[in-house]
Amino acid sequence: MDLPGPQTNNLSLETKRPPLLVKLTGYRLLVLALTSTFGIFKATFALEGQSVTPNSLDLAFGVPVTIALWWLGLYESIDPPVLAWFFHIDYSRLLATTIWLTLRMVARCTLAAVITILIYIIMVMATLPIIRLVLSIFRPDDRSVAAIIAVCMVVGFLEMLFIYTLGNELRKFALKHSETFRRFEEIVSRYQSHFMHSSCSMFLNSPTLCSEFSFKD
Known part of the structure; x- marks a missing residue:
């Protein structure tokens, strides 16, 4: 065997x-x-x-x-x-989250700026023909300045109503995505708690004193 x-x-x-x-x-x-x-x-x-x-x-x-x-x-x-x-503390997750949220914020702000500029251009292009049409119908020699002002006021009111509606939608969009920034703040506070705990342990060199502080993950 x-x-x-x-x-x-x-x-x-x-x-x-x-x-x-x-x-x-x-x-x-x-x-x-x-x-x-x-x-x-x-x-x-x-x-x-x-x-x-x-x-x-x-x-x-x-x-x-x-x-x-x-x-x-x-x-x-x-x-x-x-x-x-x-x-020893790894900051890769915090760095990646910061870069991702920064790029996301820049992309959204850029998109909002481009949309605003395009809307402004479209509104100007749509308003000028109306004003030209009014000026062509009501000649200055007809002394119809009041009619021209009335038409411009109506067009301006419609534009203000459109801008208000657009701003309200953008506000709802910002409130909807505020959860992303809250998560980012939680990650930052977590790294801050690790930093405070390690600094306390190093300088005080006393686990009893460090345990008196509340470090929440």
């Missing part, structure tokens, strides 16, 4: 799959912002034909900032974590 040999732990041999998207912590967002700013300034000076300024920018900005960012990057792997709100 053969004795079973030692079984290897298959779980320890399995490699963990990396997440689809890496975490966007405050430190990584700072690195992205500084790198983009440095590249934009250097490219701008290079396009202007300046050869000394980009090299001076490398020495005055690139080298010190690179050393400082490398030194800060060492704190990402420290256990227990230091400055969790800066090195």
